[in-house]
Amino acid sequence: MNDTYDTQNKIVLENVTFAYNPGTPLEKRALENISLCFERGKVTGIAGHTGSGKSTIVRLLNGLEKPNGGRVLLDGEDIWANPKKIGKIRFRVGLVMQYPEYQLFEETVRADISYGPRRMGLDDEEINRRVIDSAAICGVSESDLDRSPFELSGGQKRRAAIAGIMAMRPEVLVLDEPAAGLDPEGRSVIFGAVLRYMREYDASVIIVSHSMENMAEYCDNIAVLRQGKLELSGKKEDIFSQPELLIKAGLDVPEITSLAMKLEERGIRVSNSVFTVGYTADKLSALFEERRRAKNA
Amino acid sequence: MSYIKAENLCFSYDLGEGKKKKALENVSFEIEKGQYVAIVGRNGSGKSTLAKILNLVLEPDSGKLTLAGTEINDSITDAQLLDIRRRVGVVFQNPDNQIIATVVEEDIAFGPENLGLPPEEIKKRVKTAIEAVGLNGFERSEPSRLSGGQKQRVAIAGVFAMMPECIIFDESTAMLDPIGRRDIMAIMKSLSQKGITVINITHLMAEAAMADRILVLNKGHFECSGTPAEIFSDTDLIKRAGLAIPQSAELVNELRRRGYDVGFGITPEECAGKIEEYYRSLL
Amino acid sequence: MHNSITLGQYYPVKSPLHSLDGRMRIFVTLIYMIMAFVCNSAASFLMLALFSLVLIFISRVPFGVIMKSIRAILIILLITFIMNVFFYTSDAEPLFEWWIFRLYTEGIVKAFMMAVRITALVAVSCLMMSYTATPIDITHSIEAIFEPIKFLREPIHSFSMMMFIALRFIPTLTDDTDRILTAQKSRGADLSEGSLFARIRNLTAIMIPLFVSSFRRADELAIAMECRCYHGGEGRTRMRTLHYRASDFVILALFVVYAAAVVWLNSIKIFGY
Numbered sequence: 001m002n003d004t005y006d007t008q009n010k011i012v013l014e015n016v017t018f019a020y021n022p023g024t025p026l027e028k029r030a031l032e033n034i035s036l037c038f039e040r041g042k043v044t045g046i047a048g049h050t051g052s053g054k055s056t057i058v059r060l061l062n063g064l065e066k067p068n069g070g071r072v073l074l075d076g077e078d079i080w081a082n083p084k085k086i087g088k089i090r091f092r093v094g095l096v097m098q099y100p101e102y103q104l105f106e107e108t109v110r111a112d113i114s115y116g117p118r119r120m121g122l123d124d125e126e127i128n129r130r131v132i133d134s135a136a137i138c139g140v141s142e143s144d145l146d147r148s149p150f151e152l153s154g155g156q157k158r159r160a161a162i163a164g165i166m167a168m169r170p171e172v173l174v175l176d177e178p179a180a181g182l183d184p185e186g187r188s189v190i191f192g193a194v195l196r197y198m199r200e201y202d203a204s205v206i207i208v209s210h211s212m213e214n215m216a217e218y219c220d221n222i223a224v225l226r227q228g229k230l231e232l233s234g235k236k237e238d239i240f241s242q243p244e245l246l247i248k249a250g251l252d253v254p255e256i257t258s259l260a261m262k263l264e265e266r267g268i269r270v271s272n273s274v275f276t277v278g279y280t281a282d283k284l285s286a287l288f289e290e291r292r293r294a295k296n297a
Numbered sequence: 298m299s300y301i302k303a304e305n306l307c308f309s310y311d312l313g314e315g316k317k318k319k320a321l322e323n324v325s326f327e328i329e330k331g332q333y334v335a336i337v338g339r340n341g342s343g344k345s346t347l348a349k350i351l352n353l354v355l356e357p358d359s360g361k362l363t364l365a366g367t368e369i370n371d372s373i374t375d376a377q378l379l380d381i382r383r384r385v386g387v388v389f390q391n392p393d394n395q396i397i398a399t400v401v402e403e404d405i406a407f408g409p410e411n412l413g414l415p416p417e418e419i420k421k422r423v424k425t426a427i428e429a430v431g432l433n434g435f436e437r438s439e440p441s442r443l444s445g446g447q448k449q450r451v452a453i454a455g456v457f458a459m460m461p462e463c464i465i466f467d468e469s470t471a472m473l474d475p476i477g478r479r480d481i482m483a484i485m486k487s488l489s490q491k492g493i494t495v496i497n498i499t500h501l502m503a504e505a506a507m508a509d510r511i512l513v514l515n516k517g518h519f520e521c522s523g524t525p526a527e528i529f530s531d532t533d534l535i536k537r538a539g540l541a542i543p544q545s546a547e548l549v550n551e552l553r554r555r556g557y558d559v560g561f562g563i564t565p566e567e568c569a570g571k572i573e574e575y576y577r578s579l580l
Numbered sequence: 581m582h583n584s585i586t587l588g589q590y591y592p593v594k595s596p597l598h599s600l601d602g603r604m605r606i607f608v609t610l611i612y613m614i615m616a617f618v619c620n621s622a623a624s625f626l627m628l629a630l631f632s633l634v635l636i637f638i639s640r641v642p643f644g645v646i647m648k649s650i651r652a653i654l655i656i657l658l659i660t661f662i663m664n665v666f667f668y669t670s671d672a673e674p675l676f677e678w679w680i681f682r683l684y685t686e687g688i689v690k691a692f693m694m695a696v697r698i699t700a701l702v703a704v705s706c707l708m709m710s711y712t713a714t715p716i717d718i719t720h721s722i723e724a725i726f727e728p729i730k731f732l733r734e735p736i737h738s739f740s741m742m743m744f745i746a747l748r749f750i751p752t753l754t755d756d757t758d759r760i761l762t763a764q765k766s767r768g769a770d771l772s773e774g775s776l777f778a779r780i781r782n783l784t785a786i787m788i789p790l791f792v793s794s795f796r797r798a799d800e801l802a803i804a805m806e807c808r809c810y811h812g813g814e815g816r817t818r819m820r821t822l823h824y825r826a827s828d829f830v831i832l833a834l835f836v837v838y839a840a841a842v843v844w845l846n847s848i849k850i851f852g853y
Contacts, residue, residue: 095766103763105788119768183339183500184541252475255544262569281551291579395804406819411809419819
């Protein structure tokens with residue numbers, strides 16, 4: 001990732017330190033001196049084992065907690081410069097919590113998606129436009145908009161909840177385990193919607209997860225946390241070229257990566273960095289062909 | 298006679314106003330005692346409905362279900378029902394919603410207490426169950442302070458303490474992190490080795506890979522059953538049923554599709570071996 | 581983000597009062613309370629105060645911790661004291677007279693006795709029912725007491741199971757509330773701003789998801805309990821049976837001695853009180 005004040009960087013954590021209940025006997029250090037940049041138009045994954053500080057980062061980005069040290073910069077400005085305006089920041093940095101379907105409460109899906117935009121004080125016309133638009137991005141059909149959110153299936157509920165956040169048109173979209181409990185189809189629908197939103201609004205997307213396979217598939221950059229410290233960060237390709245470090249951080253490397261590691265032990269080097277099946281199949285096919293040619297020659 | 302037998306199970310949810318939604322249609326299968334079976338299918342395939350029928354929470358509209366050798370019908374007595382529940386235990390998805398007590402060992406004792414066992418026997422069983430799931434040292438802990446994986450182990454121990462013949466895992470790992478999931482998978486395996494019939498209802502193929510046999514549900518129908526190798530190498534079936542097989546199996550399938558006859562494997566270890574063999578054979 | 585709430589004010593140390601059998605606990609506490617009302621002489625009130633201090637000493641709960649529960653009733657204590665002092669009427673010579681107020685020595689003594697009684701009752705009932713026992717212990721004890729009465733067994737069992745589960749779910753529901761609150765806050769909900777109507781409206785954004793999640797939990801819990809062979813209190817045994825221990829009887833003896841002392845001291849008057 002690049003320099004802190006680069007205009008590409010939408011939101012930046014600058015030497016952020018955070019502890020719960022600071023100065024009391026219950027003090028619990030959660031993050032230590034974290035510096036991270038999240039680029040516009042890119043998906044950044046934050047990976048880490050339970051208790052690594054991932055959820056704390058989410059709370060900091062959304063202004064739900066204030067760092068004890070360091071700053072959170074949105075477009076180069078400290079989000080806590082004026083604490084009274086922190087509510088406005090929450091509209092600009094949208095947060096999709098884990099199992100967001102549990103936050104649905106309105107009588108209709110439409111009303112629920114409008115909740116955020118209404119709180120922003122937008123006019124009805126604009127709200128309506130946004131509802132239709134984010135419902136379309138998330139694949140919530142028009143006919144479902146007037147149904148009760150509680151009548152929808154699990155996957156539909158989750159999409160409606162995410163649409164509710166997208167309708168606020170946040171410049172940064174933070175998602176905590178967005179695919180938890182979904183089957184492969186449901187998962188690809190959700191990630192598809194997130195990518196589409198990112199492209200349409202040039203947003204910066206941050207995905208928090210412990211599934212390295214999802215990261216491998218959808219992220220551009222990855223940051224790995226371990227016990228409140230930044231263990232690794234950089235482009236996806238660079239991260240997966242050091243699988244040993246991921247394992248050290250208590251993460252599961254994608255199965256295909258560990259397969260490549262096993263092949264390497266056996267003297268077959270697939271590539272410097274392996275994380276998708278298609279890519280591995282390509283590389284192996286090339287190896288096989290090369291060997292065939294060598295034999296024929 | 299098979300231990301669990303489903304014959305033409307049908308079930309529809311009543312949506313009100315005369316509308317119905319079919320969830321299961323003529324589902325038939327058999328599970329032998331001591332088998333380790335995975336029931337897989339995407340969301341909406343009917344697997345959670347089937348789970349509820351197997352837990353005796355829902356009653357099928359038609360069809361016949363035999364559990365632990367007893368046919369489930371209206372003439373079943375309360376005592377029989379209790380006996381079936383003791384023999385066929387269930388571990389659910391959300392650990393928070395199945396732990397009853399505020400102390401680990403007291404929660405594990407809940408089932409045996411319901412069976413009316415003498416206190417000494419209950420204590421003995423709780424001890425064995427704690428060892429079986431590796432929760433030694435957590436006897437007096439408060440479940441709400443444990444990790445998700447540990448909570449699920451408490452739930453398993455609670456079922457284990459009733460000395461069941463069969464344990465149904467109803468999406469029990471869906472809310473866990475990778476480490477918790479791995480722990481639970483290891484316990485399922487060890488339970489199976491103890492001779493307990495294990496049924497794992499899941500959409501995670503990496504979990505299904507551990508079973509002896511996989512039953513595939515698709516859109517309320519019973520699609521097929523087979524060993525993990527049979528199921529995972531059938532790419533059409535995988536696509537049709539909307540499943541995602543483990544990446545290693547996907548890779549060897551893909552290589553075969555491209556005309557490289559590497560054979561088939563499920564675990565990374567197995568696949569690496571097969572690929573190496575093929576690679577060496579080329580020269 | 582774990583919410584640890586200790587229900588009640590259980591003070592975790594080891595003492596004969598902490599290990600007291602639940603049934604005995606309720607029984608001796610009742611003796612204590614009845615005797616607190618039987619007290620009517622200065623000497624017996626002195627006994628009451630002294631015995632309360634002895635109990636606190638035995639419990640090994642620091643005095644300061646107990647004082648906290650008394651601080652909570654300080655206002656009530658003050659009001660009762662003043663009422664008793666000022667509204668006491670007697671034919672006797674007033675001690676002090678000013679405007680419409682007449683203070684009698686007896687009134688002051690009576691008010692003082694009442695204050696001692698309330699303080700002692702609050703301190704000791706908190707000590708016995710809260711500092712030295714968890715709410716769950718108390719629930720079990722109540723169930724155990726009614727166990728021998730057949731027609732009460734089932735309703736009491738249901739009631740105590742209900743209490744038990746409610747207590748068990750408090751931390752879970754607190755976590756739920758916290759999560760929903762965070763989610764709605766990041767959608768712009770603000771519970772501290774706006775008109776009363778707006779605030780109520782915002783509250784629904786919290787309450788509805790909370791209800792939905794509670795009902796879901798209740799539903800799943802009921803199924804899980806049924807699958808673990810729960811079928812009411814009938815034929816159910818317990819892993820931990822309540823046992824009387826030698827120390828329980830020592831405590832009982834202490835309370836009996838206290839009761840006898842109160843009765844005897846009631847007949848002894850110091851300076852006529």
